[in-house]
Amino acid sequence: MDVGRRISVIFSFVVIVILLTGSSYAIPAFSRQYGTSCTTCHIDFPKLNDFGKAFKDAGFKFPKGDEDFIKVPPIMLGAPAQKDMWPHVIYPGTIPGLPQIGLRYNQFFQYTSGNANNYYGSQVLPGSTPGSALPPTIPRTDFQAGYFSIFMAGNFGSDIAFWVDDDLSVSGANANGALGDGYLRFVNIGRFLKLPTDAFTVKVGQFELDLPFTQARSINISPYDIYTQANIGAANPANGLPSVNNQFSMQDGAQGIEFSGGHQYGGYHYSLAVVNQNTSGGAAAAPPNVDTPSAFFSDSNYKDVYGRFSYRFNLEKDPASRHDVQAAGATGPRDHTYLSLGTFFFKGRSVQRFSGLTGGGAAEVLTAREPFYRVGGDFSFNYRTFNLFGLYMYAHDQNVLLNSGFTGFGNGDPVKFNGGFLEADYLALPWVMAIMRYDHVQSTSDFLNGASSGNYYSPVGSSRDRVTPGVQFLIHANIKTSFEYQFRPRQALAYDQNGKPLNSFRTNTATGALEFVY
Amino acid sequence: MKRTLISMMMVGTVVMMLSLAASAGTISGKVSGVSGESVVYVEAVAGKTFPAPTAKPVIDQKGLMFQPHIVVVEQGTTVEFLNSDKVAHNVFWPSVGGNKKLTHNLGTWPQGEKRPFKFDNAGAVPLLCNVHPEMAGYIVVSPTPYFALTDKSGEYKIENVPDGSYTVVAWHEGAKNQSKPVSVAGDSKADFTLSK
Ligand SMILES: [Cu+2]
Numbered sequence: 139m140d141v142g143r144r145i146s147v148i149f150s151f152v153v154i155v156i157l158l159t160g161s162s163y164a165i166p167a168f169s170r171q172y173g174t175s176c177t178t179c180h181i182d183f184p185k186l187n188d189f190g191k192a193f194k195d196a197g198f199k200f201p202k203g204d205e206d207f208i209k210v211p212p213i214m215l216g217a218p219a220q221k222d223m224w225p226h227v228i229y230p231g232t233i234p235g236l237p238q239i240g241l242r243y244n245q246f247f248q249y250t251s252g253n254a255n256n257y258y259g260s261q262v263l264p265g266s267t268p269g270s271a272l273p274p275t276i277p278r279t280d281f282q283a284g285y286f287s288i289f290m291a292g293n294f295g296s297d298i299a300f301w302v303d304d305d306l307s308v309s310g311a312n313a314n315g316a317l318g319d320g321y322l323r324f325v326n327i328g329r330f331l332k333l334p335t336d337a338f339t340v341k342v343g344q345f346e347l348d349l350p351f352t353q354a355r356s357i358n359i360s361p362y363d364i365y366t367q368a369n370i371g372a373a374n375p376a377n378g379l380p381s382v383n384n385q386f387s388m389q390d391g392a393q394g395i396e397f398s399g400g401h402q403y404g405g406y407h408y409s410l411a412v413v414n415q416n417t418s419g420g421a422a423a424a425p426p427n428v429d430t431p432s433a434f435f436s437d438s439n440y441k442d443v444y445g446r447f448s449y450r451f452n453l454e455k456d457p458a459s460r461h462d463v464q465a466a467g468a469t470g471p472r473d474h475t476y477l478s479l480g481t482f483f484f485k486g487r488s489v490q491r492f493s494g495l496t497g498g499g500a501a502e503v504l505t506a507r508e509p510f511y512r513v514g515g516d517f518s519f520n521y522r523t524f525n526l527f528g529l530y531m532y533a534h535d536q537n538v539l540l541n542s543g544f545t546g547f548g549n550g551d552p553v554k555f556n557g558g559f560l561e562a563d564y565l566a567l568p569w570v571m572a573i574m575r576y577d578h579v580q581s582t583s584d585f586l587n588g589a590s591s592g593n594y595y596s597p598v599g600s601s602r603d604r605v606t607p608g609v610q611f612l613i614h615a616n617i618k619t620s621f622e623y624q625f626r627p628r629q630a631l632a633y634d635q636n637g638k639p640l641n642s643f644r645t646n647t648a649t650g651a652l653e654f655v656y
Numbered sequence: 657m658k659r660t661l662i663s664m665m666m667v668g669t670v671v672m673m674l675s676l677a678a679s680a681g682t683i684s685g686k687v688s689g690v691s692g693e694s695v696v697y698v699e700a701v702a703g704k705t706f707p708a709p710t711a712k713p714v715i716d717q718k719g720l721m722f723q724p725h726i727v728v729v730e731q732g733t734t735v736e737f738l739n740s741d742k743v744a745h746n747v748f749w750p751s752v753g754g755n756k757k758l759t760h761n762l763g764t765w766p767q768g769e770k771r772p773f774k775f776d777n778a779g780a781v782p783l784l785c786n787v788h789p790e791m792a793g794y795i796v797v798s799p800t801p802y803f804a805l806t807d808k809s810g811e812y813k814i815e816n817v818p819d820g821s822y823t824v825v826a827w828h829e830g831a832k833n834q835s836k837p838v839s840v841a842g843d844s845k846a847d848f849t850l851s852k
Contacts, residue, residue, distance in 0.1 A: 174720050175790045189743070189787075203742035206719055458766070462744070466764040470746030470786045615789070 197299035197325035244653030448480030722793025753779015
């Protein structure tokens with residue numbers, strides 16, 4: 139890796155930390171619609187309590203007797219009696235009485251260990267060349283304007299829920315925004331097939347995969363390392379053969395359709411999504427004779443598949459309390475004591491293009507679609523306001539290589555990584571959340587590359603770990619200040635003959651965030 | 657025979673009460689300086705006790721609200737808390753008449769059911785729900801049976817107050833209580849101006 143690349147890696151880590159911290163939501167529009175506080179659905183927004191999970195499952199409605207609670211009456215797009223006239227009329231729906239708009243702004247302050255600059259010191263080792271357009275320093279402190287986001291969500295009647303969120307200010311001042319999730323969700327359409335309530339729901343659009351623990355709506359400032367890990371393999375130094383180049387990471391927004399059922403507040407839950415193939419490796423040119431909305435998003439008929447199944451055991455003795463949305467506590471309803479176990483699986487193909495030859499010897503671009511999968515398990519245990527949860531994931535990419543005649547493909551060694559996280563959240567007071575988190579990623583490719591995603595460099599080891607304690611305070615139910623400190627092991631880019639690190643450094647980082655929603 | 661005797665005694669009691677009422681007056685007036693309903697009640701009268709009330713007013717939790725928002729009861733009254741909502745609530749109060757030792761939590765109960773509580777201490781009881789922090793209601797426990805809830809403009813009238821000298825208190829949500837001496841002889845007046 140040359141110096142310029144190294145610097146761009148370290149620069150991009152700062153940018154990545156900022157970019158990845160930006161997406162968490164609570165929906166003030168629902169506060170307005172129901173005349174209720176954020177805490178009806180959230181513990182330390184955007185983390186959902188059991189009631190919030192049931193509200194979301196039901197298509198952004200109160201799970202029972204929704205109309206009793208709406209303070210701003212919806213606008214009828216047709217009298218309910220029109221239902222009897224269908225199909226001679228448009229089936230009557232509703233729109234929320236107020237535009238369901240919520241807004242969110244957050245900003246960050248960051249402090250990085252000073253000796254992170256030893257990183258640059260190491261570059262002046264024999265074999266390295268200093269000098270670059272970038273000044274050779276990481277500022278120890280930095281203020282960052284974060285995100286200004288708009289999000290809209292609600293229900294159009296007939297149990298059709300909608301969600302659109304967009305980061306208006308993503309990638310700096312006056313830049314174009316980026317769509318987060320945008321979808322329609324047809325809740326409980328299993329009712330037409332006489333299936334049990336909520337056994338079958340369909341979501342269409344762009345959405346975060348049904349991850350065991352959400353990244354887009356996480357309370358943490360920094361994302362889970364395993365969710366951001368892409369599988370970018372290093373070329374084999376012995377023969378220069380290319381490796382995998384799979385940009386896919388679990389936190390990516392997916393475009394497609396998702397079937398799901400069950401409840402997040404107890405019992406089973408499943409989802410099965412069919413989504414576009416990741417084409418970060420290069421999309422094909424739009425065909426000239428086919429009309430498309432704006433070229434094709436994907437370049438492949440083959441779609442990726444994500445599936446998840448989980449079961450949550452609520453542990454209250456009293457059956458009525460156990461099966462209800464919330465447990466009946468002695469001093470008020472509260473979240474269940476529960477143990478949830480789950481598993482997830484992603485199967486896809488990643489695109490790589492190579493300069494190859496036709497059978498006749500003419501130059502040809504050959505497209506490899508490397509099969510890959512991610513598989514993992516997760517658990518979550520909750521007692522009162524203490525929640526311990528974790529996830530382990532194994533990743534496997536088939537490395538497809540050009541054959542010796544450059545006319546086709548054979549298989550190289552698969553490229554793998556694994557890792558996960560363990561997190562404990564404790565709501566010490568209704569407005570104070572204490573967090574302890576451990577992240578681990580083990581990737582041979584990172585080791586071979588000498589660098590990796592995130593701010594850990596792996597020239598001598600293939601695993602990166604961090605411990606991230608955090609604390610968050612709700613100033614009001616809609617204003618939050620969050621702090622976290624990322625402890626990372628000592629790192630070095632070079633070692634002497636005895637294996638002693640030269641110019642070792644840490645990239646421990648303290649981050650503070652201030653955000654509000656309204 | 658026994659039944660007839662009881663009826664006669666009851667008639668006698670009613671006649672006695674009516675004759676007492678004949679020597680009683682009213683307190684009326686207006687609470688200003690605040691908007692919405694206020695409560696006006698006669699402070700405890702030294703050496704005088706009142707029979708325990710038997711009526712059980714109901715406070716409902718409906719649409720994430722306590723309904724009605726303000727209820728006045730006489731000391732010793734049992735109030736029944738109903739949950740009409742399809743969501744779980746609880747009812748608790750941090751204090752009674754400012755005394756934090758009298759805090760109490762009634763817990764959670766299913767839709768359609770009631771939970772009673774007898775209020776033996778006088779003073780304002782702020783009702784809260786700890787899962788819906790925006791929910792608020794008040795019970796004002798009057799030490800005497802002489803109390804009134806004002807209308808929205810602040811007008812009130814307390815009837816059947818025996819002639820005599822009293823301390824009358826005006827209460828309003830979020831405002832400081834105001835008390836003033838009032839002599840009742842027939843129809844008397846007492847106006848209050850409260851401030852937050
Ligand atoms: Cu409540």
